[in-house]
Amino acid sequence: MPSAPRFFRLPTFPIRATTILLTSVFPMFAQIQRVTITPQIAKLRPLNADQKRILAATREWSANYTRSLPDYMCIQTIKRHALAAYLDAWPVSDEIRESVTWSGHQESYEVLSVNGKPVQKDITKLGGNISTGEFGTILDRLFGPESVAEFGYERRTSLRGIPVDVFAYRVSSDHGYTLFSGLQKYESAWEGNVYADRKNGAVLRITMECIGIPVNFPVHHLNMTLDYGSAKIGGLEYLLPAHFDLTQESSGGVTQNHTEYGSYRKFETEAIFQPDEP
Numbered sequence: 001m002p003s004a005p006r007f008f009r010l011p012t013f014p015i016r017a018t019t020i021l022l023t024s025v026f027p028m029f030a031q032i033q034r035v036t037i038t039p040q041i042a043k044l045r046p047l048n049a050d051q052k053r054i055l056a057a058t059r060e061w062s063a064n065y066t067r068s069l070p071d072y073m074c075i076q077t078i079k080r081h082a083l084a085a086y087l088d089a090w091p092v093s094d095e096i097r098e099s100v101t102w103s104g105h106q107e108s109y110e111v112l113s114v115n116g117k118p119v120q121k122d123i124t125k126l127g128g129n130i131s132t133g134e135f136g137t138i139l140d141r142l143f144g145p146e147s148v149a150e151f152g153y154e155r156r157t158s159l160r161g162i163p164v165d166v167f168a169y170r171v172s173s174d175h176g177y178t179l180f181s182g183l184q185k186y187e188s189a190w191e192g193n194v195y196a197d198r199k200n201g202a203v204l205r206i207t208m209e210c211i212g213i214p215v216n217f218p219v220h221h222l223n224m225t226l227d228y229g230s231a232k233i234g235g236l237e238y239l240l241p242a243h244f245d246l247t248q249e250s251s252g253g254v255t256q257n258h259t260e261y262g263s264y265r266k267f268e269t270e271a272i273f274q275p276d277e278p
Helices: 049-068 137-143
Strands: 072-084 092-103 106-114 150-159 162-171 177-181 184-197 203-211 219-233 236-250 253-266
Touching: 049 137, 049 162, 049 184, 049 203, 137 203, 162 203, 219 253
Parallel strands: none
Antiparallel strands: 072 092, 072 253, 092 106, 150 162, 162 184, 177 184, 184 203, 203 219, 219 236, 236 253
């Protein structure tokens, strides 16, 4: 009986650093390739006056977002699933629980357990896909003063019962995400959608996809979806990350991360944080 493959390390998606790092690739694996013939947003439709007003409200909401948050802590639970790209590969899964602290407008992470067993190790030492920056950094990339994102209007719809305006965005490879594979790297353009609350411009969902990746590059496809939801901290309600999905295909295989956030509470330096049981 063949031995189960270890949880191989594939490209990570650190939003804060705006890079995706591939630390190892297995060239003996069969190639998995997804070719995007037509990007999702081939042409951005221009905005009319009302749509420009809504987008301006979203920019203003984003600019005030992180400044409005108190210092807090929460529990991040990451369920990871990996399938190597060879025929008899066994799928490998694990679950990581982390304490996330937001203090001084910065986030920090501490691993609490892996598969229910206490672990004291930096998450970058665990292998597999990881991501950071969901607590505000990606909003700065899209709406901050240095943003170079192009916006177009997609449609009006509802999300979880809330009326939203959906904007398409695109960021060129000149300001793209850097994909690394060993000594190889590629600056990928990226695009997606922003779902903004029609009432106040608050961002409820962001999707992203790297586009235009060369066929012969080891990283073939990467997309993510980040959803925000209401959470109470110190008796007050805030809009905070609720769950995050990341899918990546490469010559090494396919990985999927599903992350849930919960147990939000106010952070005080003298307090001892006791996370709720799952």
